[in-house]
Amino acid sequence: MRPFHYTRAGDVAEALRILSQDEGAALIAGGTDLVTLMRDGISGPSHLVDVNGLGLDEVRWLPGGGVRLGAMCRNAANDSRLRRAYPVLSEALRSGASPQIRNRASVGGNLLQQTRCTYFRLPEFACNRRNAGSGCSALQGDSHAQAIFGASSQCVAVHPSDFSVALQALDAVVLTEGTRGRRRIPVDQFFRLPGDTPQVTTELRRDELIVGVELPDSPFAARSHYVKFRERASYAFALVSAAVAVEVRSGTVRSARVALGGVAAKPWRSQAAEEALVGARLNEETIAAAGDAAARGAQPQRHNAYKVELVRRVVRQALSELG
Ligand SMILES: Cc1cc2nc3c(=O)[nH]c(=O)nc-3n(C[C@H](O)[C@H](O)[C@H](O)COP(=O)(O)OP(=O)(O)OC[C@H]3O[C@@H](n4cnc5c(N)ncnc54)[C@H](O)[C@@H]3O)c2cc1C
Numbered sequence: 001m002r003p004f005h006y007t008r009a010g011d012v013a014e015a016l017r018i019l020s021q022d023e024g025a026a027l028i029a030g031g032t033d034l035v036t037l038m039r040d041g042i043s044g045p046s047h048l049v050d051v052n053g054l055g056l057d058e059v060r061w062l063p064g065g066g067v068r069l070g071a072m073c074r075n076a077a078n079d080s081r082l083r084r085a086y087p088v089l090s091e092a093l094r095s096g097a098s099p100q101i102r103n104r105a106s107v108g109g110n111l112l113q114q115t116r117c118t119y120f121r122l123p124e125f126a127c128n129r130r131n132a133g134s135g136c137s138a139l140q141g142d143s144h145a146q147a148i149f150g151a152s153s154q155c156v157a158v159h160p161s162d163f164s165v166a167l168q169a170l171d172a173v174v175l176t177e178g179t180r181g182r183r184r185i186p187v188d189q190f191f192r193l194p195g196d197t198p199q200v201t202t203e204l205r206r207d208e209l210i211v212g213v214e215l216p217d218s219p220f221a222a223r224s225h226y227v228k229f230r231e232r233a234s235y236a237f238a239l240v241s242a243a244v245a246v247e248v249r250s251g252t253v254r255s256a257r258v259a260l261g262g263v264a265a266k267p268w269r270s271q272a273a274e275e276a277l278v279g280a281r282l283n284e285e286t287i288a289a290a291g292d293a294a295a296r297g298a299q300p301q302r303h304n305a306y307k308v309e310l311v312r313r314v315v316r317q318a319l320s321e322l323g
Pocket residue numbers: 026027028029030031032033034035051071075095096097098101104105106107108109110111112113114160161162163208209210211235236237238
């Protein structure tokens with residue numbers, strides 16, 4: 001591990017000042033991802049800025065509806081009102097990692113955790129995301145866990161977060177603060193697909209930090225569900241997951257959200273699946289059509305054609321359990 005300075009920032013302004021003055025500075029929240037990367041020589045910040053003391057750990061219900069989760073709220077998801085209002089969110093969080101890790105991991109850190117692509121995590125392999133222009137060993141290597149949507153010739157890695165998939169289904173907004181002011185970035189626009197610059201994974205600027213996420217009060221949030229398929233039940237990252245949310249009135253689907261995890265470098269919204277649901281009754285036939293629509297357009301790699309069928313099944317299961 002490289003030597004580094006450590007500052008426990010007293011407020012957001014202090015954290016931003018260090019970020020803008022020191023190009024090698026990195027924020028540390030729960031440390032459950034960053035410390036592993038530092039230990040393994042993947043990341044070597046010159047200055048760690050601890051954001052645990054910034055007072056960003058509040059769950060605030062908004063007067064007009066919706067809720068704001070501070071960036072330092074933990075992934076333990078033990079707020080019962082949140083569980084009732086946004087079931088998909090708590091289910092996604094509880095499906096991730098272990099209780100010990102969830103008690104430490106934060107909202108902001110979860111969004112910005114790095115891919116679990118083996119070739120990114122082992123410095124002896126080429127990785128355009130870790131080292132721009134160095135190549136992508138995954139293209140010739142084991143691709144069983146890689147992307148089937150939105151990949152590029154530069155990178156086929158997937159985003160590992162369960163939480164973000166739920167946020168995508170809930171139309172959440174990422175709240176940031178930077179030296180140039182505050183921004184509200186819809187989750188769908190916050191994450192980037194790899195294209196020619198896979199090393200840039202989000203819209204967050206170097207001199208910005210996440211202060212929280214906001215969940216709107218939507219008609220589909222309370223009827224939402226998360227299903228995750230993984231290699232072992234104790235804890236593992238999603239091979240494919242689905243976050244679904246549906247508003248049904250008089251037996252007909254009025255609005256719907258379908259987001260997929262484990263299939264792209266960002267939580268993948270399937271508008272085709274949503275369109276298959278809206279205006280129809282939530283029956284077996286509609287659910288099957290939504291599963292098929294979600295898998296349409298997939299471009300599997302050499303070893304992951306199984307994910308295409310898995311998308312169909314996970315979406316169907318999520319919608320059936322919801323219905
Ligand atoms: C064994 C294991 C199993 C796991 N399984 C799962 C799983 O199944 N599903 C899942 O979704 N996740 C899983 N995780 C990942 C876990 O959810 C993340 O490690 C965690 O959410 C990261 O949060 P953190 O607060 O510890 O972030 P840190 O490790 O502290 O930081 C991660 C990144 O976020 C940046 N950052 C942190 N806070 C902010 C902020 N406020 N603003 C800007 N940047 C910030 C840091 O600079 C760093 O780049 C697993 C982790 C482990 C170790």
